[in-house]
Amino acid sequence: MPERxxxxxxxDEPDQPxxxxxxxxxxxxxxxxxxxxxxxxxxxxxxxxxxxAAFAYRIRTASLDGAPVRTSxxxxxxxxxxxxxxxxPGTLIVPGGEGTxxxxxxxxxxxxxxxxxxxxxxxxxxxxxxLAEAGxxxxxxxxxHWSVCDHLARNHPRVAVDPDPIFVRDGRIATSAGVTAGxxxxxxLVEEDLGRDVALTVARHLVVFLRRPGNQAQFSAQLxxxxxxxxxxxxxxQWITEHPDDDLSVEALAARARLSPRQFARAFRAExxxxxxxxxxxxxxxxxxxLLEDTDxxxxxxxxxxxxxxxxxxxxxFVKAIGTAPAEYRRRxxxxxxxxxxxxxxx
Numbered sequence: 001m002p003e004r005x006x007x008x009x010x011x012d013e014p015d016q017p018x019x020x021x022x023x024x025x026x027x028x029x030x031x032x033x034x035x036x037x038x039x040x041x042x043x044x045x046x047x048x049x050x051x052x053a054a055f056a057y058r059i060r061t062a063s064l065d066g067a068p069v070r071t072s073x074x075x076x077x078x079x080x081x082x083x084x085x086x087x088x089p090g091t092l093i094v095p096g097g098e099g100t101x102x103x104x105x106x107x108x109x110x111x112x113x114x115x116x117x118x119x120x121x122x123x124x125x126x127x128x129x130x131l132a133e134a135g136x137x138x139x140x141x142x143x144x145h146w147s148v149c150d151h152l153a154r155n156h157p158r159v160a161v162d163p164d165p166i167f168v169r170d171g172r173i174a175t176s177a178g179v180t181a182g183x184x185x186x187x188x189l190v191e192e193d194l195g196r197d198v199a200l201t202v203a204r205h206l207v208v209f210l211r212r213p214g215n216q217a218q219f220s221a222q223l224x225x226x227x228x229x230x231x232x233x234x235x236x237x238q239w240i241t242e243h244p245d246d247d248l249s250v251e252a253l254a255a256r257a258r259l260s261p262r263q264f265a266r267a268f269r270a271e272x273x274x275x276x277x278x279x280x281x282x283x284x285x286x287x288x289x290x291l292l293e294d295t296d297x298x299x300x301x302x303x304x305x306x307x308x309x310x311x312x313x314x315x316x317x318f319v320k321a322i323g324t325a326p327a328e329y330r331r332r333x334x335x336x337x338x339x340x341x342x343x344x345x346x347x
Contacts, residue, residue, distance in 0.1 A: 094121075
């Protein structure tokens, strides 16, 4: 295989601190989730093929003893080397999977000793459990797959677990939620290293968005809340989703469900796990985000279409929920229309 720029021994390899992060070491173990490995790996590998990427990432996979590992789906992965032979970690990626539930003490010990030397420490999905066992997340904000957030918080009280975002950056430590969130995080790291154009090229090739913001919820409003058992309440949930600009007060929604406001509020919370007001807020915010990301509609028009009424009301909702104003959100996360066209990389 021809040597690409950025590999060891190249005279044009830049001697600068950020280049250290472009040495990517992916940890493998029995029971690893294959997509947690291949998703980020494809992003970093793709960045080396993108026009404008002057230096590629040097990517290696490693298991404790260098032996093949069996993923949670039964796929066998053959690592490049043993962890001890992987060289100094630049960006160290710890994927998740069933193997994190009953972790290998030797792997946790290796992480405890060697991971602090990494320029960037990254976990995908339940890989955060391994970092936490090694004491590497103590005092840090972190996230993981929604199904193990409670486990992480309960067993590691010194970790500030945030169950909502798809990924969290806290200094040199980055943690992500489920498998696709690992791709979002990897794209964010590529954008940080090589710029938006390179990251966008990778996103186009993989046919994914560049990029979902880290503080986007792991679930849409409809998935985050349980589906009500009774038809009238399910119909109300659907109505809210389809009519965010309508009167969605408790009184109006209760009338649609043919219940008194008090009965409706009590039943809605009991069956969905959230209040009507909170559900409406999430639906409106989610709808506004989509319009900001995918359309050229003005802020005032979007605020009306999402039921906020005025740009100022929408601005306050955005600042409260995600810490940024709608205009800044659009600037950072809108996807050019051409991004919806899939193109092959230039070879």
